[in-house]
Amino acid sequence: MSLLFVFVLVLSGCSSDKKVEGDKDGKTTITFWHSTTSETAKGMNNVIKAFEKQNPDIKVKSVYIANQGEGSNEKLLTSIAGGNPPDAAYFDRFEVASWAAKGSLEDLTELAAADGIKKENYYPYTWDEASYEGKLYGIPTTTDARLVFYNKDHFKEVGLDPENPPKTIKELEDAASKLTIKDGKRFKRIGFIPWYAQGWFYGWGWTFGGDFYDKETKTVTANDPKNVEALEWITDFAKKYNVEDISGVTDSQGTGAMDPFLTGQISMKISGNFNVATIDMYKPDLNYGVFPIPTPTGTDHTTWSGGWSVVIPKGAKKKEAAWKFLKFFGEEEGQKLFSESSRDFSAIESVNIDLGYADDPIFKEFINILPNSKSRPVMTEGSLYWNELQTAVENSTRDKGTPKENLDKVTKTVTDALEK
Numbered sequence: 335m336s337l338l339f340v341f342v343l344v345l346s347g348c349s350s351d352k353k354v355e356g357d358k359d360g361k362t363t364i365t366f367w368h369s370t371t372s373e374t375a376k377g378m379n380n381v382i383k384a385f386e387k388q389n390p391d392i393k394v395k396s397v398y399i400a401n402q403g404e405g406s407n408e409k410l411l412t413s414i415a416g417g418n419p420p421d422a423a424y425f426d427r428f429e430v431a432s433w434a435a436k437g438s439l440e441d442l443t444e445l446a447a448a449d450g451i452k453k454e455n456y457y458p459y460t461w462d463e464a465s466y467e468g469k470l471y472g473i474p475t476t477t478d479a480r481l482v483f484y485n486k487d488h489f490k491e492v493g494l495d496p497e498n499p500p501k502t503i504k505e506l507e508d509a510a511s512k513l514t515i516k517d518g519k520r521f522k523r524i525g526f527i528p529w530y531a532q533g534w535f536y537g538w539g540w541t542f543g544g545d546f547y548d549k550e551t552k553t554v555t556a557n558d559p560k561n562v563e564a565l566e567w568i569t570d571f572a573k574k575y576n577v578e579d580i581s582g583v584t585d586s587q588g589t590g591a592m593d594p595f596l597t598g599q600i601s602m603k604i605s606g607n608f609n610v611a612t613i614d615m616y617k618p619d620l621n622y623g624v625f626p627i628p629t630p631t632g633t634d635h636t637t638w639s640g641g642w643s644v645v646i647p648k649g650a651k652k653k654e655a656a657w658k659f660l661k662f663f664g665e666e667e668g669q670k671l672f673s674e675s676s677r678d679f680s681a682i683e684s685v686n687i688d689l690g691y692a693d694d695p696i697f698k699e700f701i702n703i704l705p706n707s708k709s710r711p712v713m714t715e716g717s718l719y720w721n722e723l724q725t726a727v728e729n730s731t732r733d734k735g736t737p738k739e740n741l742d743k744v745t746k747t748v749t750d751a752l753e754k
Contacts, residue, residue, distance in 0.1 A: 361393050363392075366396050374676040377673065380672065381663055388662070407429065411438065413647070414649055423644070431712045432716055433471070460474035463641070473645075475642050476678040478639055478700075479638075480606050482628075483602065486622055494512060526601065529568060532603075533604040534720075535568075535727050537638050542630060543630075545560075547713065554752070569730045591616040641681060666684065669681065670685050726740035726744050
């Protein structure tokens with residue numbers, strides 16, 4: 335990938351002066367790559383149709399590209415390196431900084447300023463994620479949050495109050511123990527698995543009061559004492575329930591209708607608002623609720639958010655038309671069209687309010703916690719950091735090094751990569 339980035343710099347530089355805005359039929363056709371499916375794809379189509387209606391001189395050629403997202407954008411990278419990128423792309427904000435640093439995305443700063451698109455219009459962290467070194471490279475479109483989903487019927491069955499879910503780590507442990515049903519090494523039902531679904535380590539580190547990056551000193555802090563404490567707790571959990579036995583559940587996990595939470599094999603799991611659409615589709619009668627991820631003290635609950643953006647790849651030949659599409663998608667009308675179908679949260683708070691998310695019994699819990707949400711560090715080695723943290727969790731839970739040793743290693747590995 336590093337070699338491809340070098341080619342990107344050379345080839346995009348050679349083609350940056352080429353401007354091909356008009357097509358033979360008098361319309362400008364822009365190619366837009368995305369990875370959306372199902373209800374999300376319907377939302378995308380609604381945006382495209384509305385944009386084309388308002389801009390009859392521009393046609394959007396929508397192209398589905400599988401697995402486009404975190405660490406899986408090789409096809410897009412190759413197209414940029416080859417001098418034939420799409421004109422626009424739906425892009426994971428988490429990767430904007432690393433791609434911008436390599437010269438693979440067009441700088442949108444001046445275009446946004448000229449059209450009045452500014453940080454104040456969005457949740458602040460979404461704008462920060464779409465920026466690098468003070469310049470804007472993507473227009474935020476969606477955001478999300480993570481809470482604990484729980485089966486209320488399971489709670490009633492074991493004598494837990496479904497209207498008073500756990501607030502502290504101790505209460506979470508007790509509930510998980512009561513909910514778990516195990517026959518020998520086989521789980522008939524497991525109450526909770528900290529690292530399952532959206533239980534990524536960033537969330538646990540912040541939940542325990544840790545941090546991962548010092549913006550002022552630009553220092554990686556994976557081994558923050560509170561992060562170590564969080565990983566020690568996860569490791570103890572793995573030992574208590576036997577990580578190999580837990581693997582029997584997680585390795586056979588299904589999706590859609592076979593999601594273990596929907597089939598009743600797991601009573602609680604961390605997931606995002608995007609999981610609501612799956613439940614509505616496959617198990618609409620499920621009696622469930624959501625609650626903030628418990629903390630050691632039962633206070634200062636937080637979550638973390640990611641989301642998507644729209645970008646113009648470096649070397650795009652129809653930049654002017656592509657920008658019009660990005661602008662439409664990134665403003666209230668486009669985001670409302672997308673969100674009301676996809677059920678993804680908009681990166682614009684007013685859109686979420688207009689769509690009634692703050693009044694929905696489930697969605698309102700996510701909307702309420704968004705002001706306290708955190709986002710992953712904006713850095714060129716974001717994907718490496720993510721992967722190294724996952725390795726630290728895997729190694730710690732399988733007794734391959736202590737949590738402190740494994741997080742020290744993450745800190746060093748990512749720091750060394752940033753210094754290169």
